[in-house]
Amino acid sequence: MKKIRTISRIFIGIVFIFSGFVKVIDPLGSTYKFVDYFNAFGTTFFIPFALYLGILLSIAELIIGVSLLFNVKIKIGVWLVLLFMSFFTFLTFILAIYNPVSDCGCFGDALILTNWQTFFKNLIILVPTIIIFIERNKFAPKYSNIEQWSVVGFFMLVMFYISIYSYKHLPIIDFRPYNIGTYIPDKMTIPDDAPQDEYKTLLYYKKNGETKEFTLKNIPDSTWTWVNTKNILLKQGYHPPIHDFTITTLDGNDITDIILDNDDYYFLLIAYNLETTNTKYQNKINNFADYCQKNNYKFTCITSATDKQIENFKNKTNAQYDFFNADEITLKTIIRANPGLVLLKHGVIIDKWHFNDIPEVKHLNNNFTGTSLSKYKNQKDNLLIMSLILASLLLLCLYDRVKIK
Secondary structure, three states: OHHHHHHHHHHHHHHHHHHHHHHHOOHHHHHHHHHHHHHHOOOHHHHHHHHHHHHHHHHHHHHHHHHHHOOOOHHHHHHHHHHHHHHHHHHHHHHHHHOOOOOOOOOOOOOOOOHHHHHHHHHHHHHHHHHHHHOHHHOOOOOOHHHHHHHHHHHHHHHHHHHHHHHHOOOOOOOOOOOOOOEHHHHHOOOOOOOOOEEEEEEEEEEOOEEEEEEOOOOOOOOOEEEEEEEEEEEOOOOOOOOOOOOEOOOOOEOHHHHHOOOOEEEEEEOOOOOOOOOOOHHHHHHHHHHHHHOOOEEEEEEOOOHHHHHHHHHHHOOOOEEEEOOHHHHHHHOOOOOEEEEEEOOEEEEEEEOOOOOOHHHOOOOHHHHHHHHHHHHHHHHHHHHHHHHHHHHHHHHHHHHHO
């Protein structure tokens, strides 16, 4: 029983650390998911608090994992994981039945699960959760109370800093299909032998005040009046990572291929909502657009706004560039900023900038690819160094636990 108890504790600790971390580095992703929940359940008055809830919940989830993995403040961690799993197992069951939100976002964009997959995943995790809860008094921490709180506090501060940094810039790790280096058309391709969605079609007909359900194999005669048709998804087929990337003119003409096939540098200012977009750096953006026009680079704004909203925005900000339309969810997925700047060349995402990081015109040169690759390499090197440091700390803590044992 001791081995089962220990394995259960470590397993849940790792799962919660992973689940919390992939959301900590993408606070806006968690915010959008909370907004989806609030809209689905008619609790829109909570929307202003979505960002704070997203950050706090992801950090809490990660700290629960730290508590269990390193056996610090274990009794608090065990109670929290039981409450957490009990609530979210029930919630995901409701989501699986009614499907108001297609993806619960439990692993952010790192691992997309359907609601039924999430529910069964929670059932599996609930088993070791119950085990460690029953055995909670048999976990004996080897650190003093101050040392335990120090470990918890250290991880809490580090994760809070990473979350705020990712919010003010961009996620330090991008799990979305629009990460830097992506060739967009490649991720839109559907293989010839890809499985298709399988549906069950139910037909509802009415006769003499009575409505009955039929299938395609037993359609009633002409004395029955058709009421409606329902298609139920039985088995999901293959969906490419990018399946909703469509850009249109304000008149509704599809220009996606024109943008993706362009051999020149193409800057896309992504502003999914012009009424809430940050205009603090609008003068810098206007100067950037002027620079592009003078040097024969493409610069356009992609938004989900209406014609009237676009016209109001132009009058307010003196924006002199073209505006095109795209789906709001797609734009939120492309970049976690409103606005954010994306650099394309022949369908490849060369670089992305948060509105806080849009470069000054005086720092620009004609070799955008070389500059972006150099910046990306430095970011990768810094991320590698950070990962090695964190991995070393984790290994040191695990070694210390084994040595004590």
